[in-house]
Amino acid sequence: xxxxxxxxxxxxxxxxxxxxxxxxxxxxxxxxxxxxxxxxxxxxxxxxxxxxxxxxxxxxxxxxxxxxxxxxxxxxxxxxxxxxxxxxxxxxxxxxxxxxxxxxxxxxxxxxxxxxxxxxxxxxxxxxxxxxxxxxxxxxxxxxxxxxxxxxxxxxxxxxxxxxxxxxxxxxxxxxxxxxxxxxxxxxxxxxxxxxxxxxxxxxxxxxxxxxxxxxxxxxxxxxxxxxxxxxxxxxxxxxxxxxxxxxxxxxxxxxxxxxxxxxxxxxxxxxxxxxxxxxxxxxxxxxxx
Numbered sequence: 001x002x003x004x005x006x007x008x009x010x011x012x013x014x015x016x017x018x019x020x021x022x023x024x025x026x027x028x029x030x031x032x033x034x035x036x037x038x039x040x041x042x043x044x045x046x047x048x049x050x051x052x053x054x055x056x057x058x059x060x061x062x063x064x065x066x067x068x069x070x071x072x073x074x075x076x077x078x079x080x081x082x083x084x085x086x087x088x089x090x091x092x093x094x095x096x097x098x099x100x101x102x103x104x105x106x107x108x109x110x111x112x113x114x115x116x117x118x119x120x121x122x123x124x125x126x127x128x129x130x131x132x133x134x135x136x137x138x139x140x141x142x143x144x145x146x147x148x149x150x151x152x153x154x155x156x157x158x159x160x161x162x163x164x165x166x167x168x169x170x171x172x173x174x175x176x177x178x179x180x181x182x183x184x185x186x187x188x189x190x191x192x193x194x195x196x197x198x199x200x201x202x203x204x205x206x207x208x209x210x211x212x213x214x215x216x217x218x219x220x221x222x223x224x225x226x227x228x229x230x231x232x233x234x235x236x237x238x239x240x241x242x243x244x245x246x247x248x249x250x251x252x253x254x255x256x257x258x259x260x261x262x263x264x265x266x267x268x269x270x271x272x273x274x275x276x277x278x279x280x281x282x283x284x285x286x287x288x289x290x
Contacts, residue, residue: 001125007147014043015272019075020090020202020253021265025060025142026051026077029258032061032069035265040068042266046275048075048092048253050202053108055096077202079108080172080188081180087171087207088253089188092226093282094197096254101195108182112144115178119149122176123169128158146170162260184213186219198222198282204239205230217246222281227252227270229263231282249281 022028023035030038039047047070049088050055058074065072078092096102130152138148138155150165159165169176183191188252189199200223201209201216211218224243226236227250243250252270254263 007126012234014045014055016042016266017046017048017270017272017275018042018253018256018266018268019046019048019073019092019270019275019278020043020077020228020249021049022051022077022257023049023057023142024140025049025054025056027142027145027257032057035256036056036061036064036068036070036072038265039070042069044074044266045272046071048252050075050077050090052088052143052145053079053105053112055101055105056094064107065094065160074193074197078183078188078191079180080183080185082185082212084179085207086177086180087185087209087212089185089192089200090186090191090200090202091195091197092200094192094195096195098195101191104183104191109143115180116144116146116149118178119146119170119176119203122178123149124174126169128153128169128176130156143234151212175276186215189221192232193220193281193285196286198249198278198285200225200249200278203228203255205232205235213242216249220285221248222285223249223251223278226250227268228255229268247264247281247284249278 021035024031035049049056055076061072073092074094074096078089078091080087080089103120116135117132122130123130135148135152138151148168150162153159153165168174192199199221201221202225204224224239226240240250251274254265254268256265
């Protein structure tokens with residue numbers, strides 16, 4: 001069985017979890033310790049820090065979480081590509097030391113740097129001069145991404161806001177957009193499986209995955225992120241019913257990146273049983289792998 005969290009006299013009393021948030025290891029505002037402090041303030045029972053293509057949060061945070069009476073779940077958000085667009089796959093309860101996973105993430109980091117350099121080249125052609133080092137400084141040693149380019153654009157006063165940076169330059173229709181290269185959705189799911197974990201599709205209603213739904217069960221997807229704060233009740237119910245009918249776990253999380261996020265850490269009141277359901281589905285998957 002996948003172990004449940006240890007009993008602890010220090011455990012926060014609320015039976016609530018948050019299974020999707022980001023630290024400075026990717027594009028979050030706060031470091032791992034600060035996120036755990038915030039989780040303790042919210043009296044969360046369990047937390048998964050799901051940094052983009054980075055799994056260092058678990059090694060950094062597991063002892064800090066124990067001190068705060070919080071169960072820290074190994075988590076990651078892998079950036080996959082489907083027909084030229086980003087599809088994010090969450091992974092949970094995997095072995096963070098798995099060699100295949102770590103080698104692929106190293107390759108993901110290389111591709112991210114390559115993409116940033118290509119974006120900077122396009123920006124330069126538009127008269128927008130940014131150095132790679134300037135962009136990298138905003139990542140604070142974490143995984144590079146377009147949000148860090150946006151921060152550099154704001155710092156150099158080429159744009160006045162994050163949204164303007166994406167609308168004008170970095171978004172899919174932006175003048176400096178560069179298509180992402182990387183894993184397919186199926187490959188991302190298999191990578192999580194090989195590390196002993198379970199794969200969940202991140203914010204499917206925001207991303208738009210109707211063209212993928214028929215394929216996801218065959219690819220081994222274990223769950224859908226249903227509770228995200230999105231106020232589209234009918235669409236949420238329809239997707240939840242679709243997932244339940246196919247034996248998938250239904251999860252949720254704030255996707256908290258910092259003070260400007262639409263949802264605060266732990267504010268969605270996701271019950272601990274969602275984590276239990278996720279682990280139960282993982283046990284079923286493991287019997288299918290044998």
